[in-house]
Each structure stands twice: as structure tokens, then as C-alpha cells.
Amino acid sequence: MTKQAFDALLLAAKALTNELPEVADFMPWPEDLRWAGIGHSDIPARTQVQNWQSEGVGSAADLHRAVQSAAPYADWARTYTEAEVGKHFLENYGYFELFGPTGHFQTTQARAYIAYWNGGLRYEWHHHEAEELYVVVSGSGLFLSESDENALLIRDETRLHRSNQPHAMHLTHGPILTYVLWRGTGVDKPAKMGRAW
Numbered sequence: 001m002t003k004q005a006f007d008a009l010l011l012a013a014k015a016l017t018n019e020l021p022e023v024a025d026f027m028p029w030p031e032d033l034r035w036a037g038i039g040h041s042d043i044p045a046r047t048q049v050q051n052w053q054s055e056g057v058g059s060a061a062d063l064h065r066a067v068q069s070a071a072p073y074a075d076w077a078r079t080y081t082e083a084e085v086g087k088h089f090l091e092n093y094g095y096f097e098l099f100g101p102t103g104h105f106q107t108t109q110a111r112a113y114i115a116y117w118n119g120g121l122r123y124e125w126h127h128h129e130a131e132e133l134y135v136v137v138s139g140s141g142l143f144l145s146e147s148d149e150n151a152l153l154i155r156d157e158t159r160l161h162r163s164n165q166p167h168a169m170h171l172t173h174g175p176i177l178t179y180v181l182w183r184g185t186g187v188d189k190p191a192k193m194g195r196a197w
Helices: 002-019 021-026 044-051 059-073
Strands: 093-100 111-117 122-127 131-139 141-145 148-153 158-161 167-170 176-183
Touching: 002 021, 002 059, 002 093, 021 131, 021 158, 021 176, 044 059, 044 093, 044 111, 059 131, 059 176, 131 141, 141 158, 148 158
Parallel strands: none
Antiparallel strands: 093 111, 111 176, 122 167, 131 158, 131 176, 141 148, 141 167
């Protein structure tokens, strides 16, 4: 069941990638994907994702449902510590690596995450060396970044963050589920809180 759920999730992610030109342009689909069979880990965000029913039709809605099916088997993680973001934040956020060097499907060509934040959170300023593209799968978020206009993004909309560009996200209208792609130098380094190295 585990691999079946992730095979379906991978197909749904590929469908959304092919449907949105800005996603396909950001990252060619990896050609060396192989199932890694890694274990799962549980955090509160897993239950929140499973209980959030998708609305509508289309590739993003299909991806949402595929994430829910795979959620019990995913290797959920959180980048930050309680000292950095607080206990409430940690209890309402999480992600797992769908594919990448340490993902459920392993590849050296790119990195893709499924990431979730609950409503009311403020994901404050942070940065990372890798270039990043957010794709909103469900919900919405107010995306803030230095050098770019702030924008409230909804399903199927994207946001590009350049290398080391400080950015933030405020969940003012409820939760958000995202498909997040990383490329370039620094894909093996975590994000850091704050506006500068």
C-alpha cells in the first residue's frame, strides 16, 4: 500500500508539473527517480492534512487527495526548533520530501517537497541558497519577499524565490498545502530563519 500511495502521488505531482508552464520551466522532470522505501514519521501536521478535504477538480485537487492518501506513510519533518519558531508553529506545520537526494523517490537532479501550514501561522523571514518555486495546491497564503511585490496566492498560483532572497508567508485566510521545488546550489542545505546569513 505504501508504494502504491506514493506512485499515485508522484503521478499527480507530474500532472501538475506538466500543466503549469512556470513549473515545467523551473524544473525538468527527473529522469533517474527510484523508489527508496524509506520509513515514516508522524507529527501533528499529518493528521491536519488528512482531515482537510479537497474541494474542486483538476490536477491540484488530485494532488491534494494523493497527498492525503500517502500522508500516513510519509517521512514528515520540521526544519526549525521550538526556540526559533515556537511550540504552536511546530504543532501546525510540516513537510516531507517527495523526491530528492533523501526523498521517498531518490534523485540527484532536483528536490520536491509537500509542505503544509495551518491557518493563522506567520512563517517569518527566512532564506536559503537553493532557488525555490512554491505551487499552491490548496488554500492560500500571503507571500512576502524582498525585491518582489507581496501577493495573496491561491490554488495553481506560484511564487519564485531566488537564491538567498529573504521571504516570508502569512496564513491569513486559513491553511495552505504546497508543492515546493528546489534547484541549484544549496539544495542540500536547510532554510535559516532571518533575512541574512
